[in-house]
Amino acid sequence: MILAQCITSFIAAAGFGILFNAPRNALIQCGLVGMFGWLLYYILVAEGIDVVPATVFAAMLVAVLSHICAKLYRTPIIIFNVSGIIPLVPGGIAYDAMRNFVENDYFHAVQLSAKVMLLAGAIAIGLMFSEVVNQLFRKSWDWLKP
Amino acid sequence: MDERRVISNVCILAGKIMLESGAETYRVEDTMNRMAGAFELTEAESYATPTGINFSTDSEEASHFRRISKRSTDLHKIAEVNNISRQIVAGGLDPREALLLLKGVSSSKEQYPSWLLILAAALVSGSFAIMFGGLWHDFLPAFLAGGVGFAAMIGFEKLVETRFFAEFFASFVIGILAVGFLHFSIGINLDKIIIGAVMPLVPGLHITNAVRDLMAGHLVAGVSKGVEAMLTAFAIGAGVAVVFAFI
Numbered sequence: 229m230i231l232a233q234c235i236t237s238f239i240a241a242a243g244f245g246i247l248f249n250a251p252r253n254a255l256i257q258c259g260l261v262g263m264f265g266w267l268l269y270y271i272l273v274a275e276g277i278d279v280v281p282a283t284v285f286a287a288m289l290v291a292v293l294s295h296i297c298a299k300l301y302r303t304p305i306i307i308f309n310v311s312g313i314i315p316l317v318p319g320g321i322a323y324d325a326m327r328n329f330v331e332n333d334y335f336h337a338v339q340l341s342a343k344v345m346l347l348a349g350a351i352a353i354g355l356m357f358s359e360v361v362n363q364l365f366r367k368s369w370d371w372l373k374p
Numbered sequence: 375m376d377e378r379r380v381i382s383n384v385c386i387l388a389g390k391i392m393l394e395s396g397a398e399t400y401r402v403e404d405t406m407n408r409m410a411g412a413f414e415l416t417e418a419e420s421y422a423t424p425t426g427i428n429f430s431t432d433s434e435e436a437s438h439f440r441r442i443s444k445r446s447t448d449l450h451k452i453a454e455v456n457n458i459s460r461q462i463v464a465g466g467l468d469p470r471e472a473l474l475l476l477k478g479v480s481s482s483k484e485q486y487p488s489w490l491l492i493l494a495a496a497l498v499s500g501s502f503a504i505m506f507g508g509l510w511h512d513f514l515p516a517f518l519a520g521g522v523g524f525a526a527m528i529g530f531e532k533l534v535e536t537r538f539f540a541e542f543f544a545s546f547v548i549g550i551l552a553v554g555f556l557h558f559s560i561g562i563n564l565d566k567i568i569i570g571a572v573m574p575l576v577p578g579l580h581i582t583n584a585v586r587d588l589m590a591g592h593l594v595a596g597v598s599k600g601v602e603a604m605l606t607a608f609a610i611g612a613g614v615a616v617v618f619a620f621i
Contacts, residue, residue, distance in 0.1 A: 232510075236501035240573075243498035246486055247574060248396075250449040266505070304456040306397065307449045310579060319576030320506055320569040322603075326611025331618065344581065352585035 230267070237266035237315045245311040254307050257297050261312030265290035269316055279343075280350045286316055287354020295358060309355060318347040380469040381413045382431050384462075386440050387476045388455050389420065389427045395448035395455075398583050399423065399595035405459050409472075412463045423595050424602070447579060454479045488528060495574040496521030503570030508563050515552065515561035516570035523548035524574050538609045545572055545613030553621055572610050577603040 241262020245255045269286035273279060294308035325340035385406045392402045402422045406429060410418035421428040424445065430437035458475050461467045467475070486494075499520020500513040508516070527544035534540055548571045555561050580603035588596030 232504060236504045240498050240501040240505065243494040243501070244574075245449075246494035247491060247498070248447045248449045248579075249451075249484055249486065251453055252485065303453050306401070307453055310447070310449060313582060314579070315505060317576075317579065317582060319573050320502070322581065322607045323569060323572055323576055323610055323614075326607045327615055327618075329608075330612050330615035348581045348585045351582050352589055355582075355586065356589055 230270075233270055234263055234267065238263040240315050241266075241311050244314045248311060250307050250311060251303070254297075254301065254303065257301070258308055258311035261290055261293045261297065261308050262315050264293060265312055266315040280346050283316055283347055283350040284354045284357075287313060287351045288358055290316070291355045291358035295362060313351060313355070316347075316351055318344045321347065377469065378415070378431050378435065380473060381410065381415060382418075382429055382438050384413075384469050384472045384476060385409050385418070385420065386427060386429050386438055387473065387480065388459060389422055389429065390440050390442060391451050391455050391476065391480050393422060393424065393427065393442045394444055394446070395451040396445060396579070396583070397452050398587050398590070399592045400587060400590040402427075405455070409459050409462050412465070413469060424598050448484075450485060451479055451482070454482075491528070492521050492525045495524035498574050499523075499571045501570075502573040503563075503566045506566055506569055508566030508570065512561045512563055512566050512570070515555035516567045519548050519551040519555065519567060519571035520574060522551060523571055527575060538605060541575055541606055541609035542613045544575055545610040546616055547613075548572055549614040549617030553617055568614055572614070575606075575610055577606040580606070 238259040242255050242259030244262075245258035250258055265286045268289050269282050272282035272285060290309055290312040294305050294312055297303075297308045298305040321340055322344045325337050325344055328334070328337035328340060388409060389402050389406045392405060393399070399422045403420045406420040406422070406427075407418060410416075410420075410431065415431050417432045419430050419433075425442050427440045427442065428437055429439075455476070458467070458472060458479070462472055496517045500517035503512045503516035504510070523544045526547045527540055530540035530543045531537065548568060552561075552564060552567045552571060555567065556564050561567050580599055584596050584600035584603060586596075587599060
């Protein structure tokens with residue numbers, strides 16, 4: 229079961245890399261970043277943690293891995309984190325919410341839209357958090373150095 | 375052309391390429407300011423929104439404006455512009471060389487052929503159907519519906535100017551196909567098949583980018599991108615809902 233999740237999340241992230249016209253030699257890394265992020269999310273949710281904190285942690289992992297890839301391959305970080313974050317993005321719920329809206333089921337639609345906002349916020353916080361940590365790290369390094 | 379004019383052209387073209395390729399506005403403004411700073415225009419100011427850029431080299435100069443009409447996601451171009459901006463900051467390029475390089479990037483074609491994009495979309499669709507809890511029986515119908523839906527999207531985009539209708543028709547096609555597959559008992563979960571198949575069209579990236587822009591303090595860009603994402607999600611939801619209305 230977990231193997232199937234590994235393979236499909238790898239394909240999904242690398243496939244979105246192609247759709248987003250990512251450089252050819254970055255596709256494998258995009259897939260791996262997406263795979264690890266999704267695995268963390270999947271395991272956390274299976275352990276009974278709510279989806280929003282699970283998404284925050286998975287997005288942090290994606291951001292850290294993207295930072296490492298960006299440093300290693302000297303490319304902008306956006307290439308890795310955009311495709312890596314795709315499995316976590318609440319596209320399915322956004323679609324579900326809209327379908328409920330157009331079917332006049334506002335009760336569920338509003339609930340789902342709120343969830344989408346929370347999840348999108350969770351992803352943004354996860355991504356931003358690692359940038360903030362990176363800046364703090366760099367600044368304190370400069371500060372400690374005489 | 376005098377030097378300042380060339381420099382402002384370089385900065386604006388770089389910003390335009392990045393915005394058209396789906397970079398966040400704070401990243402665009404940052405890149406433009408860095409480039410201007412490297413050319414010793416420390417007073418330069420830039421203001422980017424998803425639909426246009428303002429750039430002025432100095433408070434006493436006229437400001438330049440460029441409209442952004444087409445937006446998609448193209449990581450290759452963002453990487454190229456980033457590369458050029460790094461070279462400029464390192465002092466390795468003069469403005470005229472940079473302008474030539476940027477023009478090359480701006481006119482470069484997509485590196486993947488259409489059939490590969492459609493195949494990728496199909497694989498993504500099948501994979502998402504599994505990831506969202508579908509069974510392996512749902513892989514094939516999601517694969518087919520997603521591929522055909524994405525191909526329909528590319529086709530409709532060439533026919534109609536408005537992206538909204540292209541998305542609407544594409545998700546309508548996906549809905550019909552999914553219901554059709556289920557009718558011939560290929561696949562089990564209708565919802566998982568449809569969610570998987572619409573994933574290549576869903577504006578997941580825009581939603582996330584909108585929140586990131588908002589958090590970076592770019593309120594105008596964040597709100598307008600959020601609305602764009604909602605419009606796309608609405609088009610997709612409506613397309614599928616039309617199919618549901620008939621069955």
